[in-house]
Amino acid sequence: MNEFLGFLVNGLSLGAIYALIALGFVMIFKATSVMNFAHGSIVLLGAYVVGRTHDEVGFWWAALLGILAAAAAAALVDLIVLRHARGADLGTLAILTIGVDTLLSTELTREMGTAILDAGAPWGTSTVHLGGTSVPLSRLVAALVAVVVVAVLWAVFRFTHWGVRMRAAAEDGTTAALMGIRLGRVAAGAWAIAGVLAALAGVFLTSFPSPGISPAAGVTALAAVPAWVLGGFDSFPGAVVGGLVIGVVTALSAGYQEHLLFLGRDLAQVAPYAVMFLVLLVRPSGLFGSKEFARV
Amino acid sequence: MTTTAAVDAQPVVEVEDLRVTYARSVQALRGVSLWVPRKGVVAVLGNNGAGKSTLLRAISGTLGQEGGTVTDGSIRLAGRPVERYGPSAIVAEGVLHAPEGRRVFGTLTVEDNLRAGGTAARSRRARAEAGERVYALFPVLYERRRQRAGLLSGGEQQMLAIGRALMGSPRVLLLDEPSLGLAPLLTERIAEVITEINREGTAVVLVEQNAAMALRVADLAFVLEAGRVSLQGRAADLAGTTEVRDRYLGMGAGQRPAPPDPGQRPVPSGSGQLLPPSPGQLSPPDAERPSPPDVERPSPSGVAQPSPPGAGQPSPPTAAQPPSPGAQRKGTAEAGSAVHELVVEDVSVRFGGVQALDRVSFTVTPGSLHALIGPNGAGKSTCLNVLSGVYAPTTGGVRYGDHDLTRLPQHRIAAAGISRTFQNLALSPGETVLDNLLVARHRYMRTGFLSAALRTPRSRREAAEHRAAAERTAALLGLDRLLHSRVGELPYGDRKRVELARALCAEPGLLLLDEPVAGMNHGESLRMEQAIGTVQRELGISIVLVEHDMRFVMGLADRVTVLDFGRRIADGTPAEVQRDPHVLRAYLGDLPGVTT
Numbered sequence: 016m017n018e019f020l021g022f023l024v025n026g027l028s029l030g031a032i033y034a035l036i037a038l039g040f041v042m043i044f045k046a047t048s049v050m051n052f053a054h055g056s057i058v059l060l061g062a063y064v065v066g067r068t069h070d071e072v073g074f075w076w077a078a079l080l081g082i083l084a085a086a087a088a089a090a091l092v093d094l095i096v097l098r099h100a101r102g103a104d105l106g107t108l109a110i111l112t113i114g115v116d117t118l119l120s121t122e123l124t125r126e127m128g129t130a131i132l133d134a135g136a137p138w139g140t141s142t143v144h145l146g147g148t149s150v151p152l153s154r155l156v157a158a159l160v161a162v163v164v165v166a167v168l169w170a171v172f173r174f175t176h177w178g179v180r181m182r183a184a185a186e187d188g189t190t191a192a193l194m195g196i197r198l199g200r201v202a203a204g205a206w207a208i209a210g211v212l213a214a215l216a217g218v219f220l221t222s223f224p225s226p227g228i229s230p231a232a233g234v235t236a237l238a239a240v241p242a243w244v245l246g247g248f249d250s251f252p253g254a255v256v257g258g259l260v261i262g263v264v265t266a267l268s269a270g271y272q273e274h275l276l277f278l279g280r281d282l283a284q285v286a287p288y289a290v291m292f293l294v295l296l297v298r299p300s301g302l303f304g305s306k307e308f309a310r311v
Numbered sequence: 312m313t314t315t316a317a318v319d320a321q322p323v324v325e326v327e328d329l330r331v332t333y334a335r336s337v338q339a340l341r342g343v344s345l346w347v348p349r350k351g352v353v354a355v356l357g358n359n360g361a362g363k364s365t366l367l368r369a370i371s372g373t374l375g376q377e378g379g380t381v382t383d384g385s386i387r388l389a390g391r392p393v394e395r396y397g398p399s400a401i402v403a404e405g406v407l408h409a410p411e412g413r414r415v416f417g418t419l420t421v422e423d424n425l426r427a428g429g430t431a432a433r434s435r436r437a438r439a440e441a442g443e444r445v446y447a448l449f450p451v452l453y454e455r456r457r458q459r460a461g462l463l464s465g466g467e468q469q470m471l472a473i474g475r476a477l478m479g480s481p482r483v484l485l486l487d488e489p490s491l492g493l494a495p496l497l498t499e500r501i502a503e504v505i506t507e508i509n510r511e512g513t514a515v516v517l518v519e520q521n522a523a524m525a526l527r528v529a530d531l532a533f534v535l536e537a538g539r540v541s542l543q544g545r546a547a548d549l550a551g552t553t554e555v556r557d558r559y560l561g562m563g564a565g566q567r568p569a570p571p572d573p574g575q576r577p578v579p580s581g582s583g584q585l586l587p588p589s590p591g592q593l594s595p596p597d598a599e600r601p602s603p604p605d606v607e608r609p610s611p612s613g614v615a616q617p618s619p620p621g622a623g624q625p626s627p628p629t630a631a632q633p634p635s636p637g638a639q640r641k642g643t644a645e646a647g648s649a650v651h652e653l654v655v656e657d658v659s660v661r662f663g664g665v666q667a668l669d670r671v672s673f674t675v676t677p678g679s680l681h682a683l684i685g686p687n688g689a690g691k692s693t694c695l696n697v698l699s700g701v702y703a704p705t706t707g708g709v710r711y712g713d714h715d716l717t718r719l720p721q722h723r724i725a726a727a728g729i730s731r732t733f734q735n736l737a738l739s740p741g742e743t744v745l746d747n748l749l750v751a752r753h754r755y756m757r758t759g760f761l762s763a764a765l766r767t768p769r770s771r772r773e774a775a776e777h778r779a780a781a782e783r784t785a786a787l788l789g790l791d792r793l794l795h796s797r798v799g800e801l802p803y804g805d806r807k808r809v810e811l812a813r814a815l816c817a818e819p820g821l822l823l824l825d826e827p828v829a830g831m832n833h834g835e836s837l838r839m840e841q842a843i844g845t846v847q848r849e850l851g852i853s854i855v856l857v858e859h860d861m862r863f864v865m866g867l868a869d870r871v872t873v874l875d876f877g878r879r880i881a882d883g884t885p886a887e888v889q890r891d892p893h894v895l896r897a898y899l900g901d902l903p904g905v906t907t
Binding site for chain 2: 187191
């Protein structure tokens with residue numbers, strides 16, 4: 016039982032990180048109808064900037080720099096690459112982002128070489144005992160940050176004028192433009208926020224218990240894709256729930272691997288996709304997705 | 312309504328010789344000039360595809376999103392040229408556009424819809440004041456402010472769409488079809504609201520299908536036809552002329568409209584035109600006796616207009632002359648189903664508290680073309696949906712031969728030999744025309760999955776037969792050269808004809824057509840008219856045609872039933888119906904000069 020509880024808490028905290036990434040996917044998809052497969056390398060970029068700069072400026076400033084760099088990079092992808100392809104079909108746009116991902120991750124890999132950087136987070140490798148099970152402190156912080164981020168995002172969307180504009184543009188861009196809402200700014204803003212979320216996720220994804228910042232982090236980040244699809248492409252609550260589900264499934268299938276050997280090793284890599292598949296069989300639009308969007 | 316002051320005021324919007332092209336090939340506006348007096352209401356009328364919405368999009372700077380560009384001409388706002396401005400710059404100039412189809416943000420609350428509309432407000436205070444004004448104008452929006460806009464009724468959504476535009480405190484409000492799909496009572500309410508908005512100092516450009524309503528609230532009116540202004544003048548004067556009844560309301564001499572005379576087509580010209588006609592120019596309208604057009608044409612010169620290049624302008628209609636028997640293959644697609652009499656008896660349909668149809672009866676004799684007309688919200692589509700089994704009537708019955716249609720599921724109705732088209736197309740865009748047509752042959756196909764896979768001789772023979780049948784139908788409608796084109800790539804008019812062909816491929820005895828020319832331009836609509844005429848002559852089936860373009864119906868129908876407020880207000884031959892005072896009132900409202 017204790018063992019199960021441990022896996023569950025670990026899974027939820029891992030899921031919180033996936034949720035941050037999936038929220039970025041949803042944000043971009045809602046605002047610009049782009050399936051952004053460059054998101055993994057933006058996660059990596061955020062983490063890389065933190066890893067490179069924390070020695071000189073300290074972790075907190077480094078984190079801020081990482082966040083700004085990822086936000087700027089995401090906004091630039093939108094401004095430079097995608098603005099000129101607005102209205103192209105989903106597939107074309109998705110392939111464009113795959114191209115961007117290849118470029119960005121190749122360059123980052125070249126910069127990093129084989130070195131594995133450390134995020135230099137103050138919580139280091141310490142763990143916390145929680146109800147008879149130990150959890151890395153970084154994961155608890157991650158969960159806390161995710162909760163705060165979700166709450167702030169919700170409040171911004173709900174109450175600010177910027178949020179109303181963003182929601183209006185996401186629902187019907189053509190009509191929103193008739194109100195004087197500048198779709199270009201809304202789009203760039205959405206990408207920048209997704210970049211912020213990506214950088215936050217990048218820091219936690221590369222903190223203990225993972226080995227550190229390496230190009231592999233970009234690929235790990237794509238584990239949030241099933242979370243995004245599972246939640247239903249265009250739903251913020253869906254992204255959070257999807258992230259948590261995938262986190263827990265990953266943690267459980269890794270934890271009980273010994274009992275599940277008949278399914279082969281490294282089940283944790285496959286399990287998220289299996290769960291996604293099963294959910295989509297029952298609910299083709301994902302858990303919270305609206306029908307049109309899921310029919311892509 | 313018309314005050315001289317409003318008509319003569321300095322124009323706030325001036326459009327001159329505006330030309331707009333979509334996708335670099337389709338000309339939607341071919342030199343439109345019009346103006347909006349400061350604090351005036353201008354109605355823009357015209358059939359579907361005449362370019363009304365395009366005009367509004369050009370003014371609000373949103374053509375680009377639809378793939379359109381202004382190729383020539385100018386739009387000035389208070390003297391300043393704005394035709395190259397983007398939408399947000401236009402909004403900043405105080406021009407707000409409430410688009411067709413309401414387009415409220417359905418997942419946002421009413422309040423948030425209004426906040427989104429307030430983006431353009433200059434200050435927090437301006438926004439708060441605009442909000443109060445909107446709630447005062449539409450108290451129902453205040454009551455529902457916390458509800459999702461998607462849950463509002465159609466009328467409330469329209470009010471929200473207008474209110475949302477008012478949040479930007481516009482100098483000029485562009486309204487695109489605000490009464491579309493609304494019940495007559497709500498249309499009245501919208502008319503009042505427009506008058507009230509105008510009284511507070513906002514100029515309004517009103518694009519409407521409901522000419523009676525538009526002409527009542529407007530000071531000035533312009534009639535667009537095939538991308539040009541064909542008539543203009545004071546709204547009240549225009550409403551009384553036979554010209555408007557004839558061309559726009561279809562209340563003309565009772566036969567097919569004359570082919571457009573090139574000599575009478577307007578020629579866009581300079582600013583000398585930009586004066587309203589003096590009242591003396593307009594003789595009092597005469598409802599009984601057709602008289603020559605009284606209203607000023609933009610250029611009543613006899614100069615022949617060079618025929619415009621490109622699409623949408625076919626040769627004048629030849630449908631008035633009898634078909635040359637040799638030109639058409641006679642009996643190419645014999646009706647596969649027997650043609651029966653359709654009897655609609657005392658049918659009522661009620662949605663919640665709304666009486667959509669109120670004891671409607673009519674009979675369609677076998678082999679005739681029966682038109683069902685009426686203003687928006689009259690219950691025409693509801694009636695068609697009852698005939699095709701989409702809705703069950705609350706009371707009353709529908710008999711087709713021995714079948715009681717109110718008791719049959721939809722696929723059995725199709726099997727009884729009734730097929731239909733849809734107001735908005737329901738085709739598979741990625742498939743070829745041929746494949747779309749073959750779908751309709753479904754009920755005649757006998758080959759099973761296995762024999763089709765094995766390509767047995769019988770299955771091959773059957774496939775060839777169905778293919779031949781589809782090809783014959785395509786030839787009948789002039790689609791034979793498009794058989795292998797993908798439907799999604801065809802122009803709108805062709806797609807509408809594909810849908811008609813698909814309905815015919817089912818070899819029905821009774822064909823239900825829902826607004827076959829909605830959204831078509833003049834040329835396309837003429838070709839559709841010919842196609843329907845051909846079908847009826849060649850196949851001898853019954854056709855029920857729902858349409859609000861009265862002119863289109865008058866030339867085709869054997870018999871016409873007119874609905875208004877869900878009730879049958881007239882039934883008879885086209886000539887009888889056109890003279891019916893109830894019909895005149897339903898279409899034109901109680902206007903001075905129209906004696907009812």
